[in-house]
Amino acid sequence: MAEAHQAVAFQFTITPEGIDLQLSYQALNQIYHSGVRSWKRRVSRMRNRVIKGVYPASPSSWLFVVIAILATLYMRSDPSMGLIDKIQQHLPLSLHVSLSSQGQTMLSALVFSTLLWLSLILALRFCLKLLLSYHQWMFEMHGPVSNTTKVWVTLLRLLSSRKPLLYSYQTSLPHLPVPTIKDTLSRYLQSVRPLLSDPAYKRMTELANGFESNLGNRLQRYLKLKALWATNYVSDWWEEYIYLRSRGPIMVNSNYYGMDFLFVTPTSVQAARAGNTITALLLYRRKVNREELKPSRVPGTVIPLCAAQYERMFNTTRTPGLETDVLQHWQDSEYVAVYHKGRFFRLWVYNAGRLLSPREIEHQIQRILDDPSPPLPGEERLGALTAGDRVPWHQMRKQYFSSGINKRSLDIIERAAFFVTLDDEEQGMKGDDPAGNLDRYAKSLLHGKCYDRWFDKSFSIVIYKNGKNGLNAEHSWADAPTIAHLWEFTLATDAFQLGYTDDEHCKGDVDRMLPHPRNRESWNNPHNVQAQICTSLTVAQSLADDVDCHVFPFREFGKGRVKKLRVSPDAFIQISLQLAYYRDRGGFCLTYEASMTRLFREGRTETVRSCSNETCAFVKALEGGESAEQCRRLLRLASEGHQNLYRMAMTGAGIDRHLFCLYVVSKYLGVDSPFLKEVLSEPWRLSTSQTPIQQIELFDIKNHPDYISLGGGFGPVADDGYGVSYIIVGEDMINFHVSSKYSCKETDSHRFGAEIHKALQDIMALMSAEPKSAAPSRGPSQPKKQL
The missing domain is CATH 3.30.559.10 (Chloramphenicol acetyltransferase-like domain)
Structure with missing residues (x-):
């Protein structure tokens, strides 16, 4: 939202009396809160770096080491075996002049304590890495457990007793060995x-x-x-x-899909389902950013799994190249891109630095659904470029989307947290032909109309007219278990935590001063672009029609x-x-x-x-x-x-x-x-x-x-x-x-x-x-x- 208001935050007019400066306090307020949110995230990231950097120890353990060393010195004992005296001898001359002898001893003890603390952390992390390199336990899980494995489990539990952050184990995980x-x-x-x-x-x-x-x-x-x-x-x-060097369509060939609940649709109101789904996804993103998610583990064990794939889950797009595609990831995004009836919208999900409530997002989605404006020329089927062959999409992007209004509009889609399609169809198992409906539901999520999804995004959410939902995920950045973890959280949060009112709307209140979702950034699609859209759509449609x-x-x-x-x-x-x-x-x-x-x-x-x-x-x-x-x-x-x-x-x-x-x-x-x-x-x-x-x-x-x-x-x-x-x-x-x-x-x-x-x-x-x-x-x- 800050970007939208920044252009009008400062206005000035040159008059004969001088410069008439006008300030938009509402816009400045939005910019201020957006900046505060950004700095909070930076501070949070710095804090998490420290916590996971010293894991399996804690930052407070430094104070324990310092107190222990000072206590032994007070008792006329030297635990450093002369190292504190050597550190004191090598202090800069200015400190010798400015500090008393006792002060120099204290400072030297602090330096020694810090070095000892860092050495202990390195030793603990080395031990944890050695423990995580032991895999014989997997071959004993269904039979008698050896004494070695029992000791290994005990040591691993001791070293993992502190509550870890999402990425706490990353540097302790072993490297993949090369078989003979x-x-x-x-x-x-x-x-x-x-x-x-x-x-x-x-x-x-x-x-x-x-x-x-x-x-x-x-x-x-x-x-x-x-x-x-x-x-x-x-x-x-x-x-x-x-993945990235594949020059054929990623739709069907690479992308995969995830479905909603089988028997239940929590609400039949499309905007309400979108409100809760988007909110749940953003709550998950907040947990990822703050590293509040528990590290994934092998089921039934304390053994952690690598969490690197979570880093590019949001704000990520695969961009086409001539020989190879590139994954682009941005640190943050305060909006999602929404597609409805051939139009692209930018939906801001933060207001004054706070996440919009599910009811407010529902309100904004309903505004999009009620918008009667028609698509611009070439806009309706623009997404087909992401569904066809990669080289033509790269050529179009380089020639027609690398500058001007097309670049600005494309950036909005690619920098979005994720992509949302408000589908005008109804899907799900219910009806006269439940088996056939499930098959059609799968095909819709896998490829849709071949132009109403943005297949380059890390994942796209689909909200159907009857409230059913689903997702389509791009494969190169992560594997299915990672996106499944996100989708499990989303479905559970939507149904059991956020919930709906008796009339099937999202819970919460609406700030009626919310600005309207910004309608379609302008597109300028000349004949060549529209011709390529038709060609890519033909390729994609042929591929989609062939899938059973x-x-x-x-x-x-x-x-x-x-x-x-x-x-x-x-x-x-x-x-x-x-x-x-x-x-x-x-x-x-x-x-x-x-x-x-x-x-x-x-x-x-x-x-x-x-x-x-x-x-x-x-x-x-x-x-x-x-x-x-x-x-x-x-x-x-x-x-x-x-x-x-x-x-x-x-x-x-x-x-x-x-x-x-x-x-x-x-x-x-x-x-x-x-x-x-x-x-x-x-x-x-x-x-x-x-x-x-x-x-x-x-x-x-x-x-x-x-x-x-x-x-x-x-x-x-x-x-x-x-x-x-x-x-x-x-x-x-x-x-x-x-x-x-x-x-x-x-x-x-x-x-x-x-x-x-x-x-x-x-x-x-x-x-x-x-x-x-x-x-x-x-x-x-x-x-x-x-x-």
């Missing part, structure tokens, strides 16, 4: 064995052996050098080469019954997906399951190749009519194998990120590797991801069973493959999101969804028939211990 070439190649060959014939496997083995004995070791040396120098040897290259989305809640059972079988719920689902794919396509395929590597600093993801020898053996046995006892034995082996693969990926012993980085090094060196080229070109025909609920304490599923999240999904990775996302909700429900392409005659999302449904039932029927005495009393599928 031999181990990675061995695990790779094992992962592709069930997918290759004997001659093809022999050929691949020869390629791998040739790579290991020749080029591999040379590339590995460069990679180890980078690992010594960089915080994380994977993340920067992964962000650049997998199917969303279905599986209610037959959930993780409750699976855990009673002493099988990992995630392994159970992944094995079911393999069975479903085998039945759908008559064979197996390279399967991608996303696993996090946030146990390490700046960690992102690793691939779990869940189509394993053990899983394929189980599927073949079940489909081949083997005995139930044999099938159950193979299922448990497959579950144990899958869990081990997941743990290996989480602890830095994965396959694909290592091979990816070796490939990048080879490109920098200008050398070709037939082995790496073939590995990196293999298609992931089944790409899967679980979206776990991370803040279960925010949702009271027992007392409010209807407030169940639908989770989110993504588009297919391969043209002839499936994308499957799932969320395990409570004890009795699993929600699935399946995607594929209509253009591929061999895939069908609804058919595959039916196969998943049947596979889950068949495996449950198999395991439920197992005699209780035959079930292992302890095994890899046992529920996690609290570490």
